[in-house]
Amino acid sequence: MSDTLPRSVASLAAGLARGEYSSVELTRHYLDRIAALDGALNSFITVCAEQALAEAAAADAARAAGHAGPLTGIPYANKDIFCTRGVRTSCASRMLDNFIAPYDATAVEKLRAAGLVMLGKTNMDEFAMGSSNESSYYGPVANPWDLARVPGGSSGGSAAAVAAGLAPLATGTDTGGSIRQPAAFCGISGLKPTYGRVSRYGMIAFASSLDQGGPMGYSAEDLALMLNALAGFDLRDSTSIERADEDFTRLLDAPVAGLRIGLPREYFDDQLDAGIRACVEAAVKTLQARGATVQEISLPHMSLAIPAYYVIAPAECSSNLSRYDGARFGYRCADPKDLTDLYCRSRGEGFGAEVKRRILIGTYALSSGYYDAYYRKAQQVRRLLRDDFMQAFDEVDVIIGPTTPTVAYQTGAHSKDPVTMYLGDIYTTAANLAGLPSLSIPAGFVDGLPVGMQMTAAHFDEARMLGLAHQYQRDSDWHLRAPAAFT
Amino acid sequence: MQWETVIGLEIHAQLATRSKIFSGASTAYGAEPNTQACAVDLGLPGVLPVVNEQAIAMAVRFGLAIDARITPRSVFARKNYFYPDLPKGYQISQYEAPIVAQGRITIDVDGAQKTINITRAHLEEDAGKSLHEDFHGASGIDLNRAGTPLLEIVSEPEMRSAAEAAAYMREIHRLVRYLGICDGNMQEGSFRCDANVSVRPLGQQAFGTRAEIKNLNSFRFIERAIEFEVVRQIELIENGGKVVQETRLYDPDKDETRPLRSKEDAHDYRYFPDPDLLPVAVSADYIESIRATLPELPRAKLTRFVNEFELSQEDATLLANDLETANYFEQAIASRPGQAKQTANWLSGELFAALNRDNLAIAASPIKPTQLGQLVERIVDGTLSGKLAKQVFATMWSSGRDADDIIAAEGLRQVSDTHLIEVAVRDILAQNPEQVEQLRAGKDKVLGFLVGQVMKKTGGKANPALVNQLIKAALAN
Incomplete structure (x- = not known):
């Protein structure tokens, strides 16, 4: 088969349908690329070559039997936060280095049912806590556009793998920007769906009220195709939302004319890199030229998003991570003297620094006497933010802005200063706090590094937002560019 | 303090x-x-x-x-x-x-x-x-x-x-x-x-x-x-x-x-x-x-038992304390509301004793509520004496059969035919002149002995109250 495959999943699927190559051949192609190229990136924690080829063979058999769906036989990379029966799920932590779940996450089950082939489990920030993929127990991931730079995080392995052509699709999870920010840094597309769209069952929890799984790929169209397989009500997740299944590709070709775009003035402040501002403004002009109307809007409580987020997320994580105590599964320290020693050393040795930092922050925020001042207050801010968005969506259909205030930075740049890194989430956390669907697509380059444009829509309005993103991608080619070292 | x-x-x-x-x-x-x-x-x-x-x-x-x-x-x-x-x-x-x-x-x-x-x-x-x-x-x-x-x-x-x-x-x-x-x-x-x-x-x-x-x-x-x-x-x-x-x-x-x-x-x-x-x-x-499915609550049931069946507070408490006991009781008297008091006594007496002895819950009782009701009915209508009823109860407990079945099959019907008992009384008095003298002299204790003899002669089936009455009548003549 040819070395230069089409990037888009729709084209790959068409090739499979026409019999130009089999799923086994396609899978082998990606496995070969992983073997050859991932040494430089470290984007995979576990590669499942044998299992992937078996799944591919099964997909080919299904196709031969006339049972192929739109994604049957398409390989994907799975963030190592989704539990996979029989394959280690580490969450990039020493704590779970030995953990093999006896069950599949609902998302994994659904992707398998749709015929997708899992190539392996991708690297990430430990327990999804981080924005640079530097907190992984398995080492940092490099950005394919510049190996000295971070790929973003926490879904950094997934973003780097897709950008480098090691997988055409990947799963990610987004608690405060963990799909969108690495997508922006690596020049790919990524979608955080409405909270409750994609089941969280089997997706290891960081901050339950904010976590949402979603697709990562080259284009908005690919995201829509993958979301069709991922989304859906799940009885096993009480926060999953019961709605009729929908086809997220149905509005891809809907006209842009008449769509109302809102530009929040709080997103275009002086913290924003001038080059990124120029890229996003140019992209907005393109959409305007297609007939979209553009207006400035205001989200008055935007500046409170980061403080609220960094209370709520650590608070929930401090409780969610209590189950890792060395008693039943996961890392256990050697020769514990007594129960307290078992707890202290198992957790002390099993968790990395960033995870411990957040557990401490969260424990403090929930403590008696501080709860009202921190956690309750943060929840009130969350409500205000949500109201800001609801008001904005009375006037506009999609809110557009930059995904990140800067392009990908050097590995190690923020290692001594976590707060600066936290501020990198300034444009992304609000959508999580408000539960809104939000995506990032490529919108240009600054100094040879990709720039992401963020779109945010009202609850359950993914299809319309994906349509707008797709129409932009018909008029631009940023998403078609690949890093030179990985073409 | x-x-x-x-x-x-x-x-x-x-x-x-x-x-x-x-x-x-x-x-x-x-x-x-x-x-x-x-x-x-x-x-x-x-x-x-x-x-x-x-x-x-x-x-x-x-x-x-x-x-x-x-x-x-x-x-x-x-x-x-x-x-x-x-x-x-x-x-x-x-x-x-x-x-x-x-x-x-x-x-x-x-x-x-x-x-x-x-x-x-x-x-x-x-x-x-x-x-x-x-x-x-x-x-x-x-x-x-x-x-x-x-x-x-x-x-x-x-x-x-x-x-x-x-x-x-x-x-x-x-x-x-x-x-x-x-x-x-x-x-x-x-x-x-x-x-x-x-x-x-x-x-x-x-x-x-x-x-x-x-x-x-x-x-x-x-x-x-x-x-x-x-x-x-x-x-x-x-x-x-x-x-x-x-x-x-x-x-x-x-x-x-x-x-x-x-x-x-x-x-x-x-x-x-x-x-x-x-x-x-x-x-x-x-x-x-959910409110529509609430059962009658213990306190309401207790009050109803007292008012409707004229039970004592103590009996009613005993029965209403446990829902299964209360249900058993109500089923036992369902078609026999007039015998509530006697049924309560049999339930808290014989039945509880037997359940305790065999370590059974009331729901597992071999005698079903309607069967107990029938037994009590036979006492109330005079078919059975208390003593015979206990005998019938024991057979019911071991066999699960109805009281009427056992009464018919074993001929345990109490004899209330005055003439038959009179004959037996006459015989016994004739056979025990010494005791008759003592009784006449005011030694009331002897009455029990004579009643016992008559009961024995009738195979335990004579109505004891009637025997008592007839002995006294015979001596008064």
């Missing part, structure tokens, strides 16, 4: 759901360790709780029975602490918005009634068990019980004696069993209680410092534990000491309470709403649909 005791109780009633409160694993008692714990109960990474609707329904049922306010949106919260038998490192409970609030229940103490207010009742999951024996210096963990639904029922500190506390515990116990929401089995831990106990000088408004006595699992223990604790606190204070706020454990073998941990060791549980669970919305329609 005169002291007043102040007691508030927290009762944990295990709800009788088939599966756990947040998972599909079975709640059956007594399985091999760790065979009834699924991934959710084990707290494995990524798993999520889903609330069992039955547990919600049972909590609402309880709330309605104690005339409480049902919270329209109750919230599950996490209570965070580390313990080996607590798999997630937090217990899912309810904190700020419990499902049941502000109820009340009436208790009887020494013939007087008293209403105890119930602050709240909330749903929570039970923890597993740590086993410290048989592991050679290590501990075992059994998570079968982890995730079992509990209703924690918290009273106001309104009880003033150990007897009131025990009466309250009995009343709640009776109620939850009536409602079918808890099996009430205290040996298996399905119904247990923590008691908050303090003392204060009589007349003082402010509460004294309280001690919490944990895990009392019998009515006797709660009474003795509180009595001990009250004496301990009073002696401590009178000797110049101070009660410290602490958790204590009652040791039934030594009949004393011992400190378990002090307030300084108390955890900061860092309660916050569980983000994995949505608030539980209970609609007015839902509440009404």
